[in-house]
Amino acid sequence: MANYTTADIKALREQTGAGMLDVKKALDEADGDTEKAIEIIRVKGLKGIAKREGRSASAGLIAAKVVDAADGQIGVLVEINAETDFVAKNQKFLDYADQVLTAAIDSGATDAEALAEVEVDGSSVQDLTDSMQAVIGEKIVVRRVGRIEAPKVELYLHRTNPDLPAQVGVLVGTDAKAAEAAHDVAMHIAAYSPLYATREDVPAEVVDKERAIAEETTRAEGKPEKAIPKIVEGRLGGFFKENVLVEQAFAKDPKTTVGKVVEATGGELTGFVRFRVGA
Template structure:
């Protein structure tokens, strides 16, 4: 006879997230001791972490946490291998716990985050490895954003209705305006600007765009006297596309995002857009 009960299997599955057959085998090996079986599964699972290192983790979720007074907020991207795991309650619980830890600990960068303690004696890296072991997939935490300011808001977008949010946006304004913050964040989610202003674009990127614009203009046979003006127009077009403040506003494309902010008397301090796997 089996030296464990159906209740033991259920309890072990709840503790570990492991499959039914794996739980049954662990209970047999542990002679029905649920605690020992839990340890057996953890050891076996953690051994599999290294084997999964070479796998691709392009699915997952973005989660956010905004303070009750909206003066701070975080975005966290947690990646996994399949959409099946991405929408599982256990995976989403891990993501939420990581977001709460980021909000509480305010790490300087990803290295500091992974090295910080999320539970007594357990680093975030160990916590992620444990999730890797329990869920049986490569789990990756390599991006987050944390803001503090006068007003912080987020917008989360689902690309598929049965999946968790795949795109997350965090914005910081210099004063409270929930409706405007939501509209700007939705715009960012849809149009994916790379920079806030033209001044934020790295000089080497600008020079590359200018060089391409000049070579294209000359190849088109434009008059020499007109080249400088055409090139400048094309570079300005690049700024309009690549910078948030220069883009036509999604909810009123007759106005730029900058114009909408100016009319509201609000300054957008910064933004972060995270799309899972990109």
């Protein structure tokens, strides 16, 4: 029997993120040699990448950072998915996420496809991801990248579970004056998940669809024909209040709106990005 202990199994699991059975098999095959066991886990993992393609990866984390630029700041969010929470909090996975985030910042990549091709220490981010899948034994996906450039960028990360990395990430771009309200606005965005910053940002096809639904609903309720246009516009206004950031009731003071909070600073909000793992 191979010479290893329960502590060796635990240490190797923490180091690789692999399952207990895979770790024990690797240690048996390596006759207790940890370095050989890691290589066995990696080789077997590489062979299993194709088999994992169809699996669901809905756990994971949001990696994020704000850096100074020549004319302001740049904020970057990266959502990286894994299959289980166990892997999401594994130190190897966290270190890998930092590498991917750094690549996203340095390269200027604005989507996952472009980021996958970015070079990291002589290989690509995709190669790095494949290697991590091989070691950990789970499907790993760099799902999306968010990037904001503004005079000031506020970052807010929220842990939905204190034992896990951040599951929600928000970037808010403002000018210098509005920066004083940016943190509260970012927290509001994390909680209320607006889809658009202003009405002007809502695609015309979305507005047309919501108006059609409102009209159909109003007619089905048997409202008077003359009243229908006003009712439809009122319902469309409700859609904007629910989904447009500046029209939402402010989380810290529902008597006002996010837009009025920003206006009170004398500055302006230039944009935002919100990611939630798996959403």
